[in-house]
Amino acid sequence: MDLGNTTDNHTSLYPWSWLEVNSYDPPLTRDANKTEKVLWGSKIQQAPPTVAYEEVMAGDAGLYKWLSNIDRSGFSFVSGVPPTPEATEELSERIGFIRETQYGRFWSFTSDLAKGDMAYTTIALGAHTDNTYFTDPCGLQLFHLLEHTGGTGGATLLVDGFYAASILRELNPEAYRLLSEVPIPAHAAGEPTSFYRPTPASGYPVFGHDKLTRDLTQVRWNNDNRSVMSHLEAGSVEKWYEAIRLWNKCLTSSDSEYWVQLQPGTVVVVDNHRVLHGRSAFDGKRRMCGAYIGVDEYRSKFAVLSEQFAPDPVLKAIPDAVVNGRNIWNAAL
Numbered sequence: 457m458d459l460g461n462t463t464d465n466h467t468s469l470y471p472w473s474w475l476e477v478n479s480y481d482p483p484l485t486r487d488a489n490k491t492e493k494v495l496w497g498s499k500i501q502q503a504p505p506t507v508a509y510e511e512v513m514a515g516d517a518g519l520y521k522w523l524s525n526i527d528r529s530g531f532s533f534v535s536g537v538p539p540t541p542e543a544t545e546e547l548s549e550r551i552g553f554i555r556e557t558q559y560g561r562f563w564s565f566t567s568d569l570a571k572g573d574m575a576y577t578t579i580a581l582g583a584h585t586d587n588t589y590f591t592d593p594c595g596l597q598l599f600h601l602l603e604h605t606g607g608t609g610g611a612t613l614l615v616d617g618f619y620a621a622s623i624l625r626e627l628n629p630e631a632y633r634l635l636s637e638v639p640i641p642a643h644a645a646g647e648p649t650s651f652y653r654p655t656p657a658s659g660y661p662v663f664g665h666d667k668l669t670r671d672l673t674q675v676r677w678n679n680d681n682r683s684v685m686s687h688l689e690a691g692s693v694e695k696w697y698e699a700i701r702l703w704n705k706c707l708t709s710s711d712s713e714y715w716v717q718l719q720p721g722t723v724v725v726v727d728n729h730r731v732l733h734g735r736s737a738f739d740g741k742r743r744m745c746g747a748y749i750g751v752d753e754y755r756s757k758f759a760v761l762s763e764q765f766a767p768d769p770v771l772k773a774i775p776d777a778v779v780n781g782r783n784i785w786n787a788a789l
């Protein structure tokens with residue numbers, strides 16, 4: 457390669473794999489770091505992704521298995537967890553530091569309305585993602601049912617938002633387009649000392665996409681935190697409400713809904729940018745604990761472990777390319 461007037465005889469060598477990933481004319485590979493996603497419906501109940509607590513706590517191979525499950529399916533159970541807040545907190549911290557919010561850091565609650573939020577009641581909650589009122593909704597949410605005595609109900613609902621979105625897109629592309637474009641303002645205002653809204657205040661659409669690949673990357677949906685839709689153009693009001701009606705139909709179809717009765721000892725962690733959660737109404741004393749982890753902390757940990765447990769075989773063959781434990785030809789650099 458001739459770099460013009462230089463007396464430096466330096467020669468740079470670029471692996472073919474790197475050039476291929478970074479080619480822009482023509483673009484050959486859009487996203488080398490893209491991992492496989494498995495979309496699922498109610499049949500996931502036959503074999504839900506699960507790892508053992510002991511495996512996750514024993515070493516990074518178990519942690520990688522856990523995070524791979526979440527990356528692929530948008531959620532994973534962890535079985536055999538001691539039913540205590542302490543063990544659950546320690547498990548959460550295997551992924552990254554816990555994200556503190558207005559609900560606290562590591563939370564543990566009963567249905568006592570201690571916070572002005574519907575999660576702290578006994579009523580049924582439809583499938584939703586958390587923090588639609590944040591600019592940056594949390595990436596992961598962990599739940600652990602510590603006890604449920606003197607009553608029934610309280611089944612957990614999980615819905616793969618990417619799967620439901622793919623159905624909507626197939627059946628009604630116009631509704632999908634509207635929900636990909638119209639921003640939804642939202643709020644959390646149940647506490648006198650806090651009043652959360654996203655920035656910009658007009659909010660974000662239900663479906664967020666990668667601007668380059670156009671892949672669906674985020675689902676944001678909580679009809680109970682939605683604010684007034686006064687910014688809709690008069691001509692699109694009915695179309696928009698029809699679109700959310702169709703979306704709601706996809707979310708609540710028996711083909712999409714995965715219901716599971718959690719037991720003390722089983723933690724569930726969901727990718728809050730993809731999988732929606734909810735629960736049926738209940739009575740009796742139900743004690744839950746859990747935590748939020750930021751999306752960047754989760755992706756960072758998964759990237760580091762992927763370098764170790766699923767390295768690109770082409771990059772592995774290049775000698776002298778590792779600096780501080782990181783291959784300098786990693787396609788994400």
Ligand SMILES: [Fe+2]
Pocket residue numbers: 575584585586733
């Ligand atoms: Fe929630």
